[in-house]
Amino acid sequence: MPSLHEFATWEPLLRLLRTGNAGNLAVPGGHVAGQISHYGWSLPLQRRIPRPGQAAQVEDVQDEFDAVQRVQGALADIGADTISFTAEISPTGRSVLHLISPGPAVEPGIGGPHPGSLILVEDSVPEPWRRLPDPVPGAVPAPSVDLASLERTLRERVPGAVGATEAEIAATEARLGVALPDELKVLYRVTRARWEDWGEDHAVAERVFTAVGCELFPLDDLYIADASSRPCPWRFGAREAVVTPPDAAVQGLVGSPGWIAFGDNGGGDRIAVDLTPGPRGHTGQIIMLSHEDNIGAGLLADSLSQLVLEGRGPGRRGRHGDGPPAVARVNIRSLDSVRAAAHAGLEVLSLGVWEGAPFSLAPVTGLPRLRTLTAYPGTLADPMEIAELTVLEFLELGPEDWRVLVDAGAVPRGLSAAAIEVHGSRHPLQVVALANELLTLWDRPPITRTIVEGHLEPGV
Known part of the structure; x- marks a missing residue:
């Protein structure tokens, strides 16, 4: 060939x-x-x-x-x-x-020939992917935890199953770097969920899945659902924000070193034990990470005992909180001004399709947490105002706005990643040339x- x-x-x-x-x-x-x-x-x-x-x-x-x-x-x-x-x-x-x-410094574009996000700082990830869980000192297991009933019910539902040995459980804990909670140990002592143990019989596997309430991973396939297990392109990850209201059962994280994934709902959503719950959650609660979301998880059950004995809940999520949102969108269908979006906790500002006069960024100048700005071409009155946004780590602009910043030597040097928003029939080689100018400012490998x-x- x-x-x-x-x-x-x-x-x-x-x-x-x-x-x-x-x-x-x-x-x-x-x-x-x-x-x-x-x-x-x-x-x-x-x-x-x-x-x-x-x-x-x-x-x-x-x-x-x-x-x-x-x-x-x-x-x-x-x-x-x-x-x-x-x-x-x-x-x-x-x-x-x-x-x-x-x-190596550019993520693939999505659905077209133009480059995706430019990784200006090697191995950098958006802020939500760097966020660790907050400590919740008062978190305890749920009252529904019942180890004896859990084991008895599982053995009744899957008689003769091959369980894991203590050595196999210890090896899994060593591999994961975390002790398995008691309920999870009980589960795998009843069945280690290996395909060969079921004689490669789908009917037997289905009985186990029905007994547990999810498609159970083999003991050897348990993994820590931390942020690195949920990768996301910069362009989308930078638009997310970690929000955990005071009454949340689950922390609004991308992932956690205390989320132990042990199953699937059959549709690509991961089921995990949560050892780092939210302010109103329980240690060892069962959560679901949707494959359609980049961040957060829903609560399925207060414990593995409850999941097995009563069945899983609908995957409910907590409220987003009563305060101003950390992510604000200004466009013809959302907020109608930058001033309406501005507050001290704002992290992400997206200026979308707009039919009125371009926006000034003066209302958000000096905000202490504004780390992401995306601006649809033609929505900025003065791109040079971006220089006053001192904590930006991601910036997405149209080619004309980038041209203003590059020619003025005013590209924010605190950026970790950037993107060029392209609409219409602009020649891809023009966009590549602009992208390479930005990459050169950080001495990053160019697009070839x-x-x-x-x-x-x-x-x-």
């Missing part, structure tokens, strides 16, 4: 792009752009709409699949995860392909660009 940087690898895809984008390519400066990874692709191709009542057929998109798989194979050959590209194709068939590799040239036969 040709390599990623050979024209033959891309030729089938370029033929499809030329056919589907003839009008765009014919104008001066016309180009097509896209992104391909191991897991999917984003391409400017119009797929045929099936007739009413008929499903799309594989053969309708077979040429696209074949062309993309050719590039995916070349990616795999060099151990790369993703590649973005832009291509100019003249009416004569002359083709200039620009391959854009993000490199490789030019591949070739010729497509007319009409082929």
Whole structure:
């Protein structure tokens, strides 16, 4: 198979792009752009709409699949995860392909050819991912804990199950670096939940899952659901905030060294024992971490005993608190001014689509916790006001606003990450050039660009 940087690898895809984008390519400066990874692709191709009542057929998109798989194979050959590209194709068939590799300092873009967040400080993560649980000195196990009833019920429901030995439990504790709570030890002394112990019989496994109230992990697969186990791109993580109201049962964390994941609800949501509960929670309560959320968890049961004996609750979450929100959005459907968002506890300010006059940032100048600012292009009256936001760690702006800061030498040097918000048909190479200017300010590896040239036969 040709390599990623050979024209033959891309030729089938370029033929499809030329056919589907003839009008765009014919104008001066016309180009097509896209992104391909191991897991999917984003391409400017119009797929045929099936007739009413008929499903799309594989053969309708077979040429696209074949062309993309050719590039995916070349990616795999060099151990790369993703590649973005832009291509100019003249009416004569002359083709200039620009391959854009993000490199170690750039997160992949989402759904398009433009770069994702720029990691200006190596290995940095958003503030919520650095947050550890607050101590709750008065937390105790729930009154519902009943070790004898828990063990008796489990043995009745899964008779003859193979339980873990004390040595196996001790080895798990050593691997995790934390002592397992008594209820979890009781559970795994009854069944260690290994697939081979069930004779690889799905019916037996289902009986165990029903008995416990979740899809139980084998003892060897227990893990600490700390913040590192819940990775998130900077662009989204920087918009989150840890909030734990005084009456919360569960702390509003990304993860905790006291969250021991031991199961799944069957839909990708993790079930964990919580050893670092909120102000109104119990040590050893059972929580669920939704795969659709970047942060926080819901309370399922006050104890493992309650989960097994009574069944799990709906995964309720606590209130967000009565004070002003730590995350504020100003746009045509939310808050209508920056002043309305401003308060001492504000951490994240997002300026979205707006039809009125651009905003001044004066109302939030000097706020002690404002660490994230995202501004939709055209929403800032004066980008230079950003220099007064002294604790920013993440900044997302449109290219024009970034240009103002870069040309003035006013890019905040306390940033850990940044992003360029792109709308419309801006050429990806212009955005890459701007991104590399920002990366250079922190002496970070640039986005690389490789030019591949070739010729497509007319009409082929």
